[in-house]
Amino acid sequence: WDDLILVGRAGTQNLLSPSYLFDDHDGHVMPGGFLLGGLITRAAPLVWFWPALSLVLLQLLAWLALLRTLHIILGRRPVLLVPWTFALFTPLGLPGFAWWAAGLNSLPMLAALAWFCGDAILLVRTGNRRYLATGLAAFLGGLLFFEKAAVIPFVGFAMVALLYYVAGERDWLRTVWRRGTGLWVSAGVLLAGWVAVYLVVVDQQRWSWDLTMTWNLLRRSFTHGIVPGLVGGPWQWQRWAPASPWAVPPTTVMTLGWLALAAVVVVSVLRKRRLAPVWLAALGYAAVCQVPIYLMRSSRFTALELAQTLRYQPDLVFVLALLCAVGLCAPNRVTPLLDATRLRAVAVGGACALFVASSLYSSWTFLASWRDNPTKAYLQNVRAALADARVTSSAPLLDQEVDPLILQRVAWPENLASHMFALIRDRPQFASGTTRLRMLDMTGRLIGAKVTWVRTIRPGPTPSCGYLAQPDSPVTMPLDGPLLPSDWTVELNYLANTEGTITLTLSDGPETRVPVLPGLNRVYVRLPGAGDAITVRARTAALSVCLASGPVGYLAPA
Structure with a gap:
C-alpha cells in the first residue's frame, strides 16, 4: 500500500518542501x-505504466552496475556468469522490486552499492582520483533513496580488502587503507552527516531492545528465506490482503537449500585457498544487514512472518554475488578432480539451469499470490465514478476513507479520498460538508449513503427551533452518549435566515467550517474528535441558525 501513500503525499504537498522530502516514512x-516518485505521480497520476517503467529502468541500472563490478573483479571469464545469474534470478530480490515504493527504496541503493565497490577497487588498483569522486557520488545517491545505504563504504572496503587478501597481498589491510584513504575518509564524513540527519528525522522511540524476538526473526530469515533462496526457493508464498506476500517454503526446498550450501562450502574449501574470511564476511553480512531492521520493528507482538517477507534481502543478494566473485579469484588447490573439464562445465551449467528453473517457479507463485489484489479494479472504478459524479451533481463529495483493503487507517491522512485522488482533475470537489451524501463502496463505486445512529443529538430546548446559534451566542448540543476519538459524520438539520458559515466542534477536536443556505436544509459534516457534545458557532454577521436533532455516526450504504 506504500505506493498509494506516495501518491497521496505527492498530490497534497510541495515536492521541494523539507517536510515532504524528509518525512519519517515508517523509519x-x-x-x-x-x-x-512525486515527479512521476504529478506527471501521470494513477497511471501505473510510468511507475512500472521506472522500476524496470532502476532494476536494469542495478544489474548493469553489478555486471560492471563483477567484470572489474573477474575480467572476461565465463565464470562471471555464475554470480550474475544468481543475482538476476534469485527470489530473494523479488520483494525489493515487486511494488513501487520498495523499488524506489532498494534499487538505487543496489546500483550505488555495486558501483561504489567497483570504483573502490579501481581506485586502490590504479590510484586514479576520478574513482574517488564517482564513488562518493554513488554513495550519496544511495543515501538519498535508502538509509540502509550507510553500509556501502563498509562493504566497499571489505570487498577490496578481501580481494587483496585472496590474491596473496602480504600487507593487504594497510595497502587497501593507504591507497583508498581519500575515499574511506570522505565516505565516513558523508555518512556522519547523514546519520545526523536521520537521527533528527526519525522517531527514535521506534527502537526496541527485544533481543529474544530479534534472534527469532533473524533465525527465521535464514531458515525460511536465505537458505531456500540459495536454490531458487521458497516456491510457495502466502498473502493476506493488503499485506505483501511472505515465503512459506516446504521442507523439501529448505532441505535442498541446506544441502546445496554445504556442498558449495565443501567444494570451495577443497578447490580454493584463503577463503575463510570470505565465508565469514558472507555470514556476518547476512546477519548484520537485518539486525537493525528487526531491532526497529520487533516486539513481543511481532509476527515471525516479518522475516519471511524478504523485504530487506536484495542488498544481501548483491553482496553474496560480489563475495562469490572475490572467492573465485582465490588461488586454486591441487585438485585434479575439480580441474576444468567438459564434465565440470556440464555440471555447473546444469546446476545453474536448475537454479534458474526453480527461481522462475518461485517468481510465478509470487506473482500468483498478488492476483487477489483489488487495488487496480478499485482505482479504475473510483475514477469512473468521480467523473460521472462531476457531471450529474454540483454537490461536493464528503471526504472519507478509502476501503481498508486498499489503504488502512494507519496510513492516515493518505487513506483519505481527498489525498489519494487529489491529482485527478475530472472529479467533484472533496469537502468536509455536503448536501448530498454519497460514499465509495468496497469496489470503488459511488453510492448513496446515510449516517448510522452511533449517537444522537438530543432535542434542543428552544420551542420550534431546537438549538439557536448566533454570532454572539454559540450553542452546545449534547449527545446521548460519549464518542471515542474518530472521524465522525454528523447529519445536521437546520433552518437559517441567510447564507453564511458556521463551525462545528466536538468536545475534544478541531473546528470544521460548514457553509449554510437560507431556509430549511440538511448538511452532512465530517467531524473529527471525541466527546459528548457538539459546539456550533455562527461565523457570519446577522446569521441565525436553528438546529434540530440528528444522528452522529459513520457512513453506511443508504
Whole structure:
C-alpha cells in the first residue's frame, strides 16, 4: 500500500518542501525516492505504466552496475556468469522490486552499492582520483533513496580488502587503507552527516531492545528465506490482503537449500585457498544487514512472518554475488578432480539451469499470490465514478476513507479520498460538508449513503427551533452518549435566515467550517474528535441558525 501513500503525499504537498522530502516514512529517510516518485505521480497520476517503467529502468541500472563490478573483479571469464545469474534470478530480490515504493527504496541503493565497490577497487588498483569522486557520488545517491545505504563504504572496503587478501597481498589491510584513504575518509564524513540527519528525522522511540524476538526473526530469515533462496526457493508464498506476500517454503526446498550450501562450502574449501574470511564476511553480512531492521520493528507482538517477507534481502543478494566473485579469484588447490573439464562445465551449467528453473517457479507463485489484489479494479472504478459524479451533481463529495483493503487507517491522512485522488482533475470537489451524501463502496463505486445512529443529538430546548446559534451566542448540543476519538459524520438539520458559515466542534477536536443556505436544509459534516457534545458557532454577521436533532455516526450504504 506504500505506493498509494506516495501518491497521496505527492498530490497534497510541495515536492521541494523539507517536510515532504524528509518525512519519517515508517523509519525510512528517502528524499530521493520521494522526489522521483512525486515527479512521476504529478506527471501521470494513477497511471501505473510510468511507475512500472521506472522500476524496470532502476532494476536494469542495478544489474548493469553489478555486471560492471563483477567484470572489474573477474575480467572476461565465463565464470562471471555464475554470480550474475544468481543475482538476476534469485527470489530473494523479488520483494525489493515487486511494488513501487520498495523499488524506489532498494534499487538505487543496489546500483550505488555495486558501483561504489567497483570504483573502490579501481581506485586502490590504479590510484586514479576520478574513482574517488564517482564513488562518493554513488554513495550519496544511495543515501538519498535508502538509509540502509550507510553500509556501502563498509562493504566497499571489505570487498577490496578481501580481494587483496585472496590474491596473496602480504600487507593487504594497510595497502587497501593507504591507497583508498581519500575515499574511506570522505565516505565516513558523508555518512556522519547523514546519520545526523536521520537521527533528527526519525522517531527514535521506534527502537526496541527485544533481543529474544530479534534472534527469532533473524533465525527465521535464514531458515525460511536465505537458505531456500540459495536454490531458487521458497516456491510457495502466502498473502493476506493488503499485506505483501511472505515465503512459506516446504521442507523439501529448505532441505535442498541446506544441502546445496554445504556442498558449495565443501567444494570451495577443497578447490580454493584463503577463503575463510570470505565465508565469514558472507555470514556476518547476512546477519548484520537485518539486525537493525528487526531491532526497529520487533516486539513481543511481532509476527515471525516479518522475516519471511524478504523485504530487506536484495542488498544481501548483491553482496553474496560480489563475495562469490572475490572467492573465485582465490588461488586454486591441487585438485585434479575439480580441474576444468567438459564434465565440470556440464555440471555447473546444469546446476545453474536448475537454479534458474526453480527461481522462475518461485517468481510465478509470487506473482500468483498478488492476483487477489483489488487495488487496480478499485482505482479504475473510483475514477469512473468521480467523473460521472462531476457531471450529474454540483454537490461536493464528503471526504472519507478509502476501503481498508486498499489503504488502512494507519496510513492516515493518505487513506483519505481527498489525498489519494487529489491529482485527478475530472472529479467533484472533496469537502468536509455536503448536501448530498454519497460514499465509495468496497469496489470503488459511488453510492448513496446515510449516517448510522452511533449517537444522537438530543432535542434542543428552544420551542420550534431546537438549538439557536448566533454570532454572539454559540450553542452546545449534547449527545446521548460519549464518542471515542474518530472521524465522525454528523447529519445536521437546520433552518437559517441567510447564507453564511458556521463551525462545528466536538468536545475534544478541531473546528470544521460548514457553509449554510437560507431556509430549511440538511448538511452532512465530517467531524473529527471525541466527546459528548457538539459546539456550533455562527461565523457570519446577522446569521441565525436553528438546529434540530440528528444522528452522529459513520457512513453506511443508504
